[in-house]
Structures are given as C-alpha cells and as structure tokens.
Amino acid sequence: MVDTMSNGSMRALVVDDFQTIHQIMRRVLGALGIHDISDAVDGEKALEVLEKEGPFNLVLVDWYMPVMNGLDFVRAVRARRHHDSTKILMVTTEAEQESIVAALDAGADDYLMKPFTPEMVEEKLAILGLCPAKG
Amino acid sequence: MxxxxxxxxxxxxxxxxxxxxxxxxxxxxxxxxxxxxxxxxxxxxxxxxxxxxxxxxxxxxxxxxxxxxTNETSFFRDLHPFDALRQTILPQLMERRAETRTLNIWSAVCSSGQEPYSLLMMLSENFPELSSWNLNFLASDVSTSMIERARAGRYSQFEVSRGLPASFLVKYLSKVGQSWEMDAGLRKAVKFQVLNLVQPWPALPTMDIIMMRNVLIYFDNATKEKILRKACGCLRGDGYLFLGSSEVLMGLDVALQRTSIDGSWCYQPESRTPAVP
Structure with a gap:
C-alpha cells in the first residue's frame, strides 16, 4: 500500500495521447505538491509503465486513445489485484451519463470532464483522499 | 469609476x-x-x-x-463539515431525536443550491432511515434569482464538475440536454425561501443544524453579532452552527462556543451539552 496523504511522496501516472495534457497535468499536479509523475500515450503503454514503475497512488486516464482505450485500461488494471489501492480518475471529453456509469462500473474511482480547471482536479483529489480539502 | x-x-x-x-x-x-x-x-x-x-x-x-x-459555491465545498456531520453529528443527533424523529436543518446562504443538495445526497447515502423521519430542510438566500436556480436544480457541466463525486452525479442527477438536473425527490425535500439575513427573519423552527458559511465575512462586526445572536436564538441547545473555515468570532460578543469535530470547526450555544468527543 502506498502512502496517500503526503503529496511530496505521491506518485501519479498521466495517460493521454495528447502531450499537451501531460504538460498541463504536470503543472496542475505540481502546484498540489505532486512532482513524481510518469506518463504514457495509450492504455497498453500505461500498463507497461504501471508494472515497471508502479505502484502509483493515482492514475489519470483519458477515454479515447489508440491501441487500448481508457475504459479497457481501467478494466485491465482492476483485474490485477495488486493495484487495488491505486486511485483511477478518468479525465475525458466524454460527458454522457451512460459513459460515466460505464467508467465507474469498470473500476474508475471518479470521473473528470474536459475541459477542467486546476480547482476541479484539486477537488477530485480531495474526494479521493489524495489531498486536503480546500476551505 | x-x-x-x-x-x-x-x-x-x-x-x-x-x-x-x-x-x-x-x-x-x-x-x-x-x-x-x-x-x-x-x-x-x-x-x-x-x-x-x-x-x-x-x-x-x-x-x-x-x-x-452571489458567492462562489460548489458541491461538498470544504468537505470537512460534511465529514463532521456524517461521522459524528448526525449519528449523535439522530440518537437524541429518536423519540420525535424530527430534524430541522437550515442552509442559510444556499446560493444556487449546491450546499443543500450536497447535504441531502450525503443524508440519503449514509442515513437512509431518515426517509421515514420528519426532515424539515430549509434553504435560503438573499437573491431571488439564486433561489429560483436552486429550486430548479439544474446545473451546467462546469458546475457538476466542482466537488461532486461522479458516483453521486450519476445517481442523483440526470442529464437533460447539456445540463444536469437534480433528482425530483431531493428538490421536493427542500423548502427554498428568499431570506435577507440583515432584515427581520420570518418565524423559523428551532434548528438542529445551521449552515451559514462564507457570508459573515461581508458584514461589519455589529451586523455579524446581530446575525449570530439571531442564529443562536433559533438553534437548539445541542444543535450545531457551521461557519466558513476562515471565519472566526474573535472580538464578537456572542454566546457560542467553538468545537472541533472531525477536522471541522463548528459552534454550539454556550453552557450546553458538550459535543461527542
């Protein structure tokens, strides 16, 4: 089990086929004191990173990606019980109610719709118990 | 200008x-x-x-x-008061009110409704037995348009992305076009009312919980005292008042004592039953 409350020791994995999102997330998470951040451009690469570099406290994963999409990635991670303590946040433009239900059913812990603000990321992390709630 | x-x-x-x-x-x-x-x-x-x-x-x-x-608002703003209510205060109050099976809750600055709906979702998730209780839930705001928005319970994608867990979003709201609409049962569970805290208040039931967060900062000390005394007057002896996390009563002459519960500060009328440790 990895430490989930000390942001300095927290490790995050950003999975998105857009490099811009990696950069934005590095800035947003960095402002929250999370600096140990890896990234991957699709679900398959992300699984490799997870096994080689894991465990991670948090995975932020896009829905639509080549090779393996976000939903299949979430299912694959949740099938591997040794990542049970890793929180998975889907970060996607997909905003339909059925899609959110599908992501949660697959094992995502929460869901953030793009476009997002740094405050939204912070609030999601607070919900997941990964950073203190802001007053 | x-x-x-x-x-x-x-x-x-x-x-x-x-x-x-x-x-x-x-x-x-x-x-x-x-x-x-x-x-x-x-x-x-x-x-x-x-x-x-x-x-x-x-x-x-x-x-x-x-x-x-109009104040900035979000669902489950500052989480801590909701933790305190869920873990300690509501179990305690429900035990004490077991005979009357009545709870009176007031969200005094409800803005577009995120606070009262957050409370109701939390109650529904954690205390389903309250559905057979007499739950009087008042939500008020000085702004007529905010009360209308709160009553309608319709939120943009941006608004539901602020502080609302996705599991609650899909359970308690439905997507209607580009908006998300709060569950009809929850909307009916709240009495929304325009109420100006600095003007005479209507007759209110004695409250078990009053949420009055992030509003006193806008008033001078004399007005703060007046509002707090009135709030104290309609708060049950063992009830709880929540203010914003940065609001303090230092220098104000009000008979409220501050208690820390589950990481949140809250206030109770002085010389009353102490909070659950």
Whole structure:
C-alpha cells in the first residue's frame, strides 16, 4: 500500500495521447505538491509503465486513445489485484451519463470532464483522499 | 469609476443587504457589474449607475444586488463539515431525536443550491432511515434569482464538475440536454425561501443544524453579532452552527462556543451539552 496523504511522496501516472495534457497535468499536479509523475500515450503503454514503475497512488486516464482505450485500461488494471489501492480518475471529453456509469462500473474511482480547471482536479483529489480539502 | 458612483453603489448594497464593501473590495463592483451593464446594453458600469439613479427601485436594482451577493459555491465545498456531520453529528443527533424523529436543518446562504443538495445526497447515502423521519430542510438566500436556480436544480457541466463525486452525479442527477438536473425527490425535500439575513427573519423552527458559511465575512462586526445572536436564538441547545473555515468570532460578543469535530470547526450555544468527543 502506498502512502496517500503526503503529496511530496505521491506518485501519479498521466495517460493521454495528447502531450499537451501531460504538460498541463504536470503543472496542475505540481502546484498540489505532486512532482513524481510518469506518463504514457495509450492504455497498453500505461500498463507497461504501471508494472515497471508502479505502484502509483493515482492514475489519470483519458477515454479515447489508440491501441487500448481508457475504459479497457481501467478494466485491465482492476483485474490485477495488486493495484487495488491505486486511485483511477478518468479525465475525458466524454460527458454522457451512460459513459460515466460505464467508467465507474469498470473500476474508475471518479470521473473528470474536459475541459477542467486546476480547482476541479484539486477537488477530485480531495474526494479521493489524495489531498486536503480546500476551505 | 467616479467616486460618487462608487459610493452610490456601496450604499445601495449596504442598505439592501448589509454587505459592507471595504475599499480593497471595491474592484468587485466593476468586476461583477460590468457583465450586467453589457447584458443590459448599458455599455459600462457608469451608465448603469446613471440608469439606477433614474429608477432606483426597478428590476436593475435587483440585478445589481444579485450580482453583488452571489458567492462562489460548489458541491461538498470544504468537505470537512460534511465529514463532521456524517461521522459524528448526525449519528449523535439522530440518537437524541429518536423519540420525535424530527430534524430541522437550515442552509442559510444556499446560493444556487449546491450546499443543500450536497447535504441531502450525503443524508440519503449514509442515513437512509431518515426517509421515514420528519426532515424539515430549509434553504435560503438573499437573491431571488439564486433561489429560483436552486429550486430548479439544474446545473451546467462546469458546475457538476466542482466537488461532486461522479458516483453521486450519476445517481442523483440526470442529464437533460447539456445540463444536469437534480433528482425530483431531493428538490421536493427542500423548502427554498428568499431570506435577507440583515432584515427581520420570518418565524423559523428551532434548528438542529445551521449552515451559514462564507457570508459573515461581508458584514461589519455589529451586523455579524446581530446575525449570530439571531442564529443562536433559533438553534437548539445541542444543535450545531457551521461557519466558513476562515471565519472566526474573535472580538464578537456572542454566546457560542467553538468545537472541533472531525477536522471541522463548528459552534454550539454556550453552557450546553458538550459535543461527542
């Protein structure tokens, strides 16, 4: 089990086929004191990173990606019980109610719709118990 | 903005709402009223004030007051009060009220409704037995348009992305076009009412829980005392009052004692049953 409350020791994995999102997330998470951040451009690469570099406290994963999409990635991670303590946040433009239900059913812990603000990321992390709630 | 126009707006806001705009907060006049001026085709805030002077009791006045009293809000804002209510306060109050099976809750500055709905979702998730209780839930705000929005319970994608867990989003709201609509049962469970904290209050039931967060900061000390004394007067002896996390009562003459519960500060009438440790 990895430490989930000390942001300095927290490790995050950003999975998105857009490099811009990696950069934005590095800035947003960095402002929250999370600096140990890896990234991957699709679900398959992300699984490799997870096994080689894991465990991670948090995975932020896009829905639509080549090779393996976000939903299949979430299912694959949740099938591997040794990542049970890793929180998975889907970060996607997909905003339909059925899609959110599908992501949660697959094992995502929460869901953030793009476009997002740094405050939204912070609030999601607070919900997941990964950073203190802001007053 | 011309000083006389700034003073006119400050006095209008103060006399109608009790909110005192300190000099360092005057930028809020320009920031919040420029969109109103543009929307109404008045160009800028100076023109808006000229129009207000000509017709000081018209609909424009309400728009100005709405814009100046609307607070930033989000679902489950600051999480800690919700933790305190869920883990400690509600189990305690439900035990004490087991005979009457009645709970009175007041969200006194509900803005567009995120706070009362957050509370109701939390109650529904954790205390389903309350569905057979007599739960009186009042939510009030000084702004008529905010009360209408809260009552409608419709939120943009941006708004539901602020603080609301996705599991609650899909369970308690439904997507309607581009908006998300709060569950009809939850909307019916709240009595929404326009209420100006600095004016005489209507008769209220004795409350078990009062949420009055992030509003006192706008008032001077005398007004804060008046509001808090009235809140204290309608709070049950073992009830709880929540203020914003940065609001303190230092220097105020009010009979409230501060207690820390589950990472949140809350207040109880003095010389009463102590909080559960």
């Amino acid at each position: 011309k000083p006389e126009n700034t003073n006119y707006l400050r006095e209008l806001v103060r006399s109608a709402t009790g909110i005192v705009l300190e000099v360092e907060k005057e930028y809020l006049l320009e920031a919040r009223l420029s969109p109103v001026a543009h929307r109404e085709g008045l160009g800028d805030v100076e023109s808006l004030v000229e129009m207000l002077r000509m017709n000081p009791d018209g609909v424009l006045r309400d728009m100005v007051l709405d814009a100046m009293t």
